[in-house]
Amino acid sequence: MGLTEKPLSTLHEKASYDLDDFDVPTGREEAWRFTPLSRLKGLHSGKAAITGRVLTQTYTPAGVTAEWVGRDDARIGKAYVPADRVSAQAYNAFEKALVVTVPKETVPAEHIRIEVRGGGSDGVTYGHIVVVVEPMAEAVVVLEHQGSAVYADNIEFVVGDGATLKVVSLQDWDADAVHVSHHHAQLAKDATFKGFAVTMGGDLVRLSPSVSYTGPGGDADLSGVYFADAGQHLEHRLLVDHSQPHCKSNVDYRGALQGQDAHAVWIGDVIIRVEAEGTDTYELNRNLILTDGARADSVPNLEILTGEVAGAGHASASGRLDDEHIFYLQARGIPFDEARRLVVKGFLGQLIEKIQVAEIRDRVLNAVEAELAR
Amino acid sequence: MSTLEIRDLKVAVEDKEILRGVNLTVQSGKTHAIMGPNGSGKSTLAYAIAGHPKYTITSGEVLLDGVDLLALTVDERARAGLFLAMQYPVEVPGVSVSNFLRTAVTSVRGEAPKLRQFAKDLKSGMDALAIDAAFAQRNLNEGFSGGEKKRHEILQLELLRPKIAVLDETDSGLDVDALRVVSEGINRFRASGDTGVLLITHYTRILRYVKPDFVHVFAGGKIVEEGGPELADKLEAEGYEQYTKASV
Numbered sequence: 161m162g163l164t165e166k167p168l169s170t171l172h173e174k175a176s177y178d179l180d181d182f183d184v185p186t187g188r189e190e191a192w193r194f195t196p197l198s199r200l201k202g203l204h205s206g207k208a209a210i211t212g213r214v215l216t217q218t219y220t221p222a223g224v225t226a227e228w229v230g231r232d233d234a235r236i237g238k239a240y241v242p243a244d245r246v247s248a249q250a251y252n253a254f255e256k257a258l259v260v261t262v263p264k265e266t267v268p269a270e271h272i273r274i275e276v277r278g279g280g281s282d283g284v285t286y287g288h289i290v291v292v293v294e295p296m297a298e299a300v301v302v303l304e305h306q307g308s309a310v311y312a313d314n315i316e317f318v319v320g321d322g323a324t325l326k327v328v329s330l331q332d333w334d335a336d337a338v339h340v341s342h343h344h345a346q347l348a349k350d351a352t353f354k355g356f357a358v359t360m361g362g363d364l365v366r367l368s369p370s371v372s373y374t375g376p377g378g379d380a381d382l383s384g385v386y387f388a389d390a391g392q393h394l395e396h397r398l399l400v401d402h403s404q405p406h407c408k409s410n411v412d413y414r415g416a417l418q419g420q421d422a423h424a425v426w427i428g429d430v431i432i433r434v435e436a437e438g439t440d441t442y443e444l445n446r447n448l449i450l451t452d453g454a455r456a457d458s459v460p461n462l463e464i465l466t467g468e469v470a471g472a473g474h475a476s477a478s479g480r481l482d483d484e485h486i487f488y489l490q491a492r493g494i495p496f497d498e499a500r501r502l503v504v505k506g507f508l509g510q511l512i513e514k515i516q517v518a519e520i521r522d523r524v525l526n527a528v529e530a531e532l533a534r
Numbered sequence: 535m536s537t538l539e540i541r542d543l544k545v546a547v548e549d550k551e552i553l554r555g556v557n558l559t560v561q562s563g564k565t566h567a568i569m570g571p572n573g574s575g576k577s578t579l580a581y582a583i584a585g586h587p588k589y590t591i592t593s594g595e596v597l598l599d600g601v602d603l604l605a606l607t608v609d610e611r612a613r614a615g616l617f618l619a620m621q622y623p624v625e626v627p628g629v630s631v632s633n634f635l636r637t638a639v640t641s642v643r644g645e646a647p648k649l650r651q652f653a654k655d656l657k658s659g660m661d662a663l664a665i666d667a668a669f670a671q672r673n674l675n676e677g678f679s680g681g682e683k684k685r686h687e688i689l690q691l692e693l694l695r696p697k698i699a700v701l702d703e704t705d706s707g708l709d710v711d712a713l714r715v716v717s718e719g720i721n722r723f724r725a726s727g728d729t730g731v732l733l734i735t736h737y738t739r740i741l742r743y744v745k746p747d748f749v750h751v752f753a754g755g756k757i758v759e760e761g762g763p764e765l766a767d768k769l770e771a772e773g774y775e776q777y778t779k780a781s782v
């Protein structure tokens with residue numbers, strides 16, 4: 161790290177519920193330099209009229225509750241404090257929040273579904289969701305974003321002692337949607353969180369999954385696949401903040417890009433603080449650039465402030481399809497397009513396999529197939 | 535009856551001429567051994583015929599039953615009846631062996647095989663080559679040992695049933711048991727119909743199991759001597775030294 165660069169930890173110092181604590185981004189800030197602000201349709205400036213609409217519906221199995229609550233509900237904002245301008249904007253502007261609770265020791269028979277359907281891209285709208293998984297409970301949440309919207313939201317995943325939460329978040333938006341979202345998981349002692357992001361739709365999607373720990377023994381796994389087509393900007397900004405001893409984190413994001421001005425951004429920030437002894441972390445991002453005119457920016461950052469880590473590593477690789485792979489398949493009579501399809505599906509499929517809801521896994525594989533058929 | 539004709543083939547890699555005029559005709563029913571020292575251009579010949587993008591043909595022709603192979607894409611050549619067993623098969627992450635084989639067979643035959651028949655053929659092919667059934671679910675060549683990769687190449691040969699097979703050092707790196715299994719596979723392929731084999735090798739060892747009809751000595755990017763099986767015995771006794779000296 162160069163002397164003029166600020167340590168990672170200072171970049172993530174700022175957190176506030178107060179909108180005025182954040183300046184309107186200009187695009188020169190480290191956190192905003194990759195994002196085309198002009199395409200945010202006013203989400204960042206606060207000037208856009210809040211006339212947009214999303215319809216959020218939940219399907220909860222027995223034992224799980226879902227409630228719409230007012231802004232003053234005590235459960236809101238406990239796990240997460242907004243960390244940038246758009247997040248603070250969303251925090252200050254949502255009307256009602258959805259609170260989903262999985263009570264202590266409950267293991268629902270099925271997954272919880274939260275569907276967010278955009279009602280059009282005229283006017284912006286904001287949202288807030290809290291998912292509480294109480295101690296020793298185990299739950300799976302499938303979060304689906306569809307339709308069209310200009311939408312910013314914050315989601316808090318509060319995972320209690322010894323609890324397990326798995327979340328698949330599908331950004332399956334229509335082509336003109338704009339979505340800026342923070343997904344924060346707070347892990348208590350011995351909690352497990354597995355997040356899986358699938359981003360294929362939308363004009364601009366900027367998703368910031370983050371993890372914090374409030375006790376030792378927490379284990380977070382953040383995975384994601386994305387497929388950027390011509391003109392799409394798909395940005396994933398990860399932050400894992402290790403502030404407790406003996407916690408784990410694993411980050412693995414893979415993307416494919418094709419077409420003119422397809423743009424993927426991946427930022428992977430991991431901080432291991434002084435008190436986080438025995439931390440074990442690894443982060444990886446890989447991009448397959450399928451055509452000219454597509455661009456992937458991939459920036460892993462690891463800041464280690466303790467002398468005692470169990471493991472810490474990161475890797476990033478962006479490149480073209482491997483000629484040798486394609487040659488091998490073609491030499492067996494498989495036409496180029498089919499060979500390319502097999503290789504890309506294989507590359508993303510190795511991660512998609514990790515999605516535990518079979519129905520969603522198949523849907524994602526089909527979506528990759530559809531992208532490749534374009 | 536099929537014929538592969540290689541006429542005055544010259545090939546360069548990154549502007550460096552490697553093949554300097556190769557002439558060779560392989561007819562179905564015949565097995566030609568190409569033997570030569572390391573670096574003589576044997577793999578270059580194999581890859582150039584198959585159409586690897588790294589190799590530039592600077593002159594010459596390659597015809598399969600009169601069809602100009604050099605004008606075809608890599609996959610078209612394979613569908614025309616050419617097969618290359620690679621010296622170093624590549625690992626393809628995330629693509630399972632069974633999916634790969636089914637896709638390849640479908641492409642080469644022009645229609646999807648009946649599932650039940652394909653499963654049967656695959657199982658008997660794997661059994662014959664002593665390949666564990668679990669390999670079908672593994673990623674293509676990923677984590678395979680050298681011997682496993684070579685057996686898997688021969689499995690593909692038997693499933694795809696080409697007119698002409700080019701086998702690039704399929705024997706290298708095999709222990710005696712694996713060599714025997716692989717040789718039996720090649721011999722089954724030879725007996726299966728009207729097929730021709732271009733067997734590229736560095737050593738004479740495999741020729742005890744797979745009897746060639748012709749032997750060609752390759753050195754300095756071309757064929758420098760040819761004869762019958764007895765030429766292999768001469769090479770066994772004398773090595774390649776005389777040819778490597780002559781070619782520089």
Ligand SMILES: Nc1ncnc2c1ncn2[C@@H]1O[C@H](COP(=O)(O)OP(=O)(O)O)[C@@H](O)[C@H]1O
Nearest residue numbers: 547548550552571572573574575576577578579
């Ligand atoms: N990518 C390459 N770039 C430059 N030279 C190469 C490349 N590949 C092969 N060669 C050269 O071509 C010659 C023939 O190689 P090869 O066909 O692999 O020989 P063989 O298979 O007989 O051992 C060697 O001198 C080798 O160094």
Ligand SMILES: [Mg+2]
Nearest residue numbers: 576577621703
């Ligand atoms: Mg070779």
